[in-house]
Amino acid sequence: MTDAPLAAVTGGTGFLGRHVVAALAAQGWRVRVLVRRECGAEGLPAEPLxxxxxxxxxxxxxxxxxxxxxxxAGLTKAHGPAEFLAVNRDGSARLAEAVVRAAPEARCVLVSSLAAREPHLSPYAASKRAGERAAVAALGPAGRWVVLRPSVIYGPGDLEGLLLRRLANSAIVPVPRAPEPRIAMVHARDVAAAVAALCRSGPLATPWGGTFEVTDARREGYGWRELLRGLAQGLRQRPRFLEVPDAAMLAAGVAADGWARLTGRSGLFGLGKAREILHRDWGSGAERQLPEAVWAPRIGFEEGLRDTLAWWASLGLAPAPG
Known part of the structure; x- marks a missing residue:
């Protein structure tokens, strides 16, 4: 396999990363992953560095x-804007500079977030947009790079998704008031397939130098009630929805930030995350998607939800399918 092409991956030991490494290995790539501890890459078909x-x-x-x-690789929770920027912006720039120096002919797939479309909403969103710009500036306009902005990613292995499970498993489930926010979803295996397709060389018209959103086939997204009802049904629950005013949601975010400062422990939820949740349009459009000749989603939400629920069941966190 020494003549197999080499793909270098940051974040390869994380939730999405493991799906990406598996997809690349299945296509015959030799994969090298950046790790803080070599034991973190156990079970991966990859060489740790x-x-x-x-x-x-x-x-x-x-x-x-x-x-x-x-x-x-990137941070989804941090103690403040500076910590987000140090990793999501400066780390991205540093990687791009390494590509220019050590692998100038490599094809680069920069996986960002749909949150980068609305950088004013949160320090996380701002850092993802800043990371895109920093990496692209280093790679240059003639470089073979593409930026992907996945919507909400879910699937087996997503530990952060267990928070939604806890919410859907409650008797009373808080949801934003109307107009209900729309949230596009995408299964991790579909994102991994998009990444692998862009890494592949060949006759496909790869859209280098572009920024594309990655969602499932229902690009306009889903309402909170629809998502949580689907989860609850899979958990054999029948929750009641409680509409929460935006002001109450924002106040909860402020309180969560205060608690994080007091305890020194950063959490996923805070004012920035509350503002992201309350943003009314996390859908996408055909003009923002990759060309179908390169990639198209295959997994719908119902199938993906069954897949996720089966994984939860394997952990004893959901009823066995059947």
């Missing part, structure tokens, strides 16, 4: 000899 996004030398070693570079 010690380092992190702050280590420029390790990043050069990671991408050296690679035909494709996939950037997945």
């Amino acid at each position: 010690r380092g992190d996004l702050a280590d420029a030398a390790a990043l050069c070693r990671l991408v050296s000899g690679a035909q494709a570079v996939v950037h997945l």
